[in-house]
Amino acid sequence: MRFDLTEERRSLADIVAQFLAKELPSTELRPWLGAVSGRAYRDWWRRCGGLGWSGIFAPPGTGEYGPLSEAPLLDAALVAEVSGRALCPSPLVGTSAAVAALAADPGTAASILAAVLDCTSIAAYALEEPGGVWELDELATTARVEGNELVIDGTKAMVADAGTADVLLVACHLDNGVGLVLVPAQTAGTTVHEQRGLDLLRSFGTVRFEGARVGRDALIAKADPPSVLQLATCLQLAETVGALDSLFDLTLAYARSRYAFGRPIGSFQALKHRIADLLLSVEGCKGTVDAAIDAVSAGSPDSDLLVSVAKVYVGDRCVQVAQQCTQILGGIGLTWEHDAHLYLRRVTTNRAVFGTPEQHRARIARLLDVKGQKRGEDGS
Amino acid sequence: MDLEQYRSEARAWLAAAMRPKAGLPLPTDAEDRALQAKLADGGYAGIAFPVEYGGRGLTLKHQEVFYEEAEPYELPSGLRVSLAMIAPTLLDCASPEFLAEHMPRIIRGEEKWIQLLSEPSGGSDLAGVLTRATQDGDEWVINGSKVWSTDATSADYGLCLARNDFDLPKHHGLTMFALPLRAPGVTINRIAKSDGWDQEFCQEFFDDVRLGPDAVVGQVNEGWPVAQRLLVHERNTTGGVGYGVGLHPKGKQAVSIDDLLAAVATRGTAISQADEQLLAEAYVNSVVLDQLSERIMTGFGTGALTGPWGSLLKLGAGLRNHRRAEIAIELCGPAAVAWEDGSDNGPVGSAWLNAMVVSVAGGTNEMQRNTVTERLLGLPREPADDRGISFSESLRRRLTANT
Numbered sequence: 001m002r003f004d005l006t007e008e009r010r011s012l013a014d015i016v017a018q019f020l021a022k023e024l025p026s027t028e029l030r031p032w033l034g035a036v037s038g039r040a041y042r043d044w045w046r047r048c049g050g051l052g053w054s055g056i057f058a059p060p061g062t063g064e065y066g067p068l069s070e071a072p073l074l075d076a077a078l079v080a081e082v083s084g085r086a087l088c089p090s091p092l093v094g095t096s097a098a099v100a101a102l103a104a105d106p107g108t109a110a111s112i113l114a115a116v117l118d119c120t121s122i123a124a125y126a127l128e129e130p131g132g133v134w135e136l137d138e139l140a141t142t143a144r145v146e147g148n149e150l151v152i153d154g155t156k157a158m159v160a161d162a163g164t165a166d167v168l169l170v171a172c173h174l175d176n177g178v179g180l181v182l183v184p185a186q187t188a189g190t191t192v193h194e195q196r197g198l199d200l201l202r203s204f205g206t207v208r209f210e211g212a213r214v215g216r217d218a219l220i221a222k223a224d225p226p227s228v229l230q231l232a233t234c235l236q237l238a239e240t241v242g243a244l245d246s247l248f249d250l251t252l253a254y255a256r257s258r259y260a261f262g263r264p265i266g267s268f269q270a271l272k273h274r275i276a277d278l279l280l281s282v283e284g285c286k287g288t289v290d291a292a293i294d295a296v297s298a299g300s301p302d303s304d305l306l307v308s309v310a311k312v313y314v315g316d317r318c319v320q321v322a323q324q325c326t327q328i329l330g331g332i333g334l335t336w337e338h339d340a341h342l343y344l345r346r347v348t349t350n351r352a353v354f355g356t357p358e359q360h361r362a363r364i365a366r367l368l369d370v371k372g373q374k375r376g377e378d379g380s
Numbered sequence: 381m382d383l384e385q386y387r388s389e390a391r392a393w394l395a396a397a398m399r400p401k402a403g404l405p406l407p408t409d410a411e412d413r414a415l416q417a418k419l420a421d422g423g424y425a426g427i428a429f430p431v432e433y434g435g436r437g438l439t440l441k442h443q444e445v446f447y448e449e450a451e452p453y454e455l456p457s458g459l460r461v462s463l464a465m466i467a468p469t470l471l472d473c474a475s476p477e478f479l480a481e482h483m484p485r486i487i488r489g490e491e492k493w494i495q496l497l498s499e500p501s502g503g504s505d506l507a508g509v510l511t512r513a514t515q516d517g518d519e520w521v522i523n524g525s526k527v528w529s530t531d532a533t534s535a536d537y538g539l540c541l542a543r544n545d546f547d548l549p550k551h552h553g554l555t556m557f558a559l560p561l562r563a564p565g566v567t568i569n570r571i572a573k574s575d576g577w578d579q580e581f582c583q584e585f586f587d588d589v590r591l592g593p594d595a596v597v598g599q600v601n602e603g604w605p606v607a608q609r610l611l612v613h614e615r616n617t618t619g620g621v622g623y624g625v626g627l628h629p630k631g632k633q634a635v636s637i638d639d640l641l642a643a644v645a646t647r648g649t650a651i652s653q654a655d656e657q658l659l660a661e662a663y664v665n666s667v668v669l670d671q672l673s674e675r676i677m678t679g680f681g682t683g684a685l686t687g688p689w690g691s692l693l694k695l696g697a698g699l700r701n702h703r704r705a706e707i708a709i710e711l712c713g714p715a716a717v718a719w720e721d722g723s724d725n726g727p728v729g730s731a732w733l734n735a736m737v738v739s740v741a742g743g744t745n746e747m748q749r750n751t752v753t754e755r756l757l758g759l760p761r762e763p764a765d766d767r768g769i770s771f772s773e774s775l776r777r778r779l780t781a782n783t
Binding site for chain 1: 432452461637641649651653655656657659660663664667668671672673674675676678679681682684685692694695699746748750752753754756757758759760761763764
């Protein structure tokens with residue numbers, strides 16, 4: 001967690017942590033494995049929503065929901081980090097993306113917004129496409145205007161909560177660029193296939209749109225797709241940091257309490273030195289994610305670059321840290337019974353969603369213009 | 381003083397008083413000292429040091445702000461050890477009389493100090509020093525050798541850790557001395573690094589160097605705690621935090637891959653996707669280390685963090701520098717190992733040959749890993765065979781084992 005939290009944010013973090021410690025201790029995670037869908041999931045999300053999680057990005061004037069502060073991304077990231085520590089199943093990212101998009105255009109779909117805010121409706125962010133396509137200008141899904149309707153064609157993949165979602169926030173190409181369209185999951189021509197996945201505390205699906213028709217007002221015209229993607233990526237990064245931090249803490253506790261050859265295994269340099277490197281990675285992840293969140297929150301011109309920097313660093317390091325923690329935990333870390341694999345599953349999944357480190361390195365090279373193409377075009 | 385007001389005052393002063401550094405060579409030692417005196421005259425030296433010792437009595441945040449503003453200007457380049465490592469150590473450990481005499485001169489650049497810690501026989505096991513301090517009436521007589529000191533040839537004083545009592549356990553018979561480097565009996569040699577020209581490091585020999593009683597920093601037999609403070613300040617400085625904040629070029633201006641792009645250009649072929657991956661990796665590694673140092677500075681500022689977090693940054697810098705040099709070699713391909721211009725080490729040879737300098741100098745990566753895990757995470761130490769016995773006994777055992 002960052003060190004410069006305001007009093008309000010500190011107490012927000014405490015409330016979330018206390019709620020999860022009571023309602024979702026690690027022993028209570030087991031029933032959720034492979035079962036993050038349906039009625040129980042909806043009920044659980046309604047309880048989380050009761051703490052305000054669904055409404056962090058709500059526009060002012062939406063009743064009991066609404067922003068906790070002038071920097072809602074910082075609040076949401078805190079919730080993502082603390083709930084990430086507990087591996088809490090939740091549609092926080094999809095909900096936040098949908099609410100933030102709608103908040104930009106409060107006239108659109110007021111009833112859908114109200115249902116998402118009071119958690120009677122679950123929203124999913126349908127961005128990625130098969131083959132690891134996540135950059136907005138590479139999307140192939142289209143929304144074509146026909147009279148008063150939009151006709152959507154294309155396939156989305158890696159859609160979190162696809163199987164449960166009532167409404168999909170679909171990024172698609174329109175005549176004049178990429179837009180975000182709200183598509184009820186029941187819309188004719190919309191087919192959801194649940195996928196099996198590595199992360200047992202989250203469910204993904206593919207969504208195929210074959211001439212799916214929605215009203216033209218389903219387009220959230222004033223929403224900014226790049227901002228929504230930045231926001232979703234930041235929340236995912238914060239969640240990964242929480243999970244990593246938690247796994248590192250439990251590994252450290254084990255290194256202190258497990259004895260071999262008459263002393264704690266954490267006293268042996270072979271493990272201690274590895275632990276020092278892990279601390280460097282974990283703290284580096286916290287530093288870079290905070291910096292990305294600050295840049296996005298402030299609308300800084302280098303926010304795309306800093307989000308990609310964080311995606312590269314966290315993506316690379318999170319899987320190394322998780323596997324090294326497993327090594328330090330030794331035999332118990334290899335078991336189904338221990339939670340280490342749940343963290344490994346979570347961080348490995350997050351690494352691949354919203355762009356792999358390799359894809360973000362290519363993006364950084366482009367943003368830094370390493371080939372000098374932009375300089376060439378300018379004639380400078 | 382309000383930071384933003386301080387910033388604008390500093391900006392105005394810098395623009396009026398200092399020269400932009402663009403195009404200028406690094407200052408010589410004499411120029412360093414003149415520049416530091418100029419900063420002092422303007423009220424921008426010893427920003428976070430107490431007023432009674434010639435400082436400005438402000439915070440490290442003010443120091444950071446000043447150096448952010450000062451980045452485009454010509455600044456002293458060789459006084460970092462003196463100002464950010466030695467001066468805070470003296471503040472922690474030296475007597476008021478000692479501070480009153482030396483601190484104002486250090487802050488003005490009139491005295492330049494270095495560290496005299498490592499020895500040819502040991503660096504990581506720093507408390508195992510063999511340099512001997514023998515009492516002779518009121519005076520101390522120093523004999524031995526120190527090594528890896530940066531910039532000794534241009535410095536005035538060294539903070540020298542010496543053993544005055546061999547019958548006490550390793551950490552207890554040590555005393556820290558202020559040793560004038562131009563005193564009779566001091567010989568200073570330069571050490572060429574493996575690239576053949578960089579001579580940053582020196583070795584010193586002490587033959588019956590005589591010091592007065594006022595040369596003791598702290599107390600007799602209490603040299604080790606002084607050395608530990610010095611190490612904390614050294615690692616903070618290397619990491620760009622603590623009193624070292626701002627004295628290391630950092631921030632966005634410093635994170636550049638222009639050197640790597642220039643190196644690639646010598647190869648004469650287009651940048652491939654694989655090259656892009658490496659270039660972006662180098663960029664990410666440097667940016668994140670800055671972001672981590674920002675996080676740690678914030679933690680120090682709010683009081684959430686205490687302890688040697690500089691060691692974590694030092695470890696990060698050691699790993700980053702090595703990887704960056706590795707990336708440069710990889711990017712350059714054959715152009716890294718054979719070239720036609722007249723340079724000695726080619727486009728990236730010096731960086732490659734010196735890739736491990738930060739991983740070794742100022743405490744190896746391995747020692748930082750020990751510090752980080754023992755002092756920040758509270759993991760137990762490895763057992764040591766020289767604990768609880770006199771230093772002379774451990775020397776005897778060493779000799780027996782080697783025969």
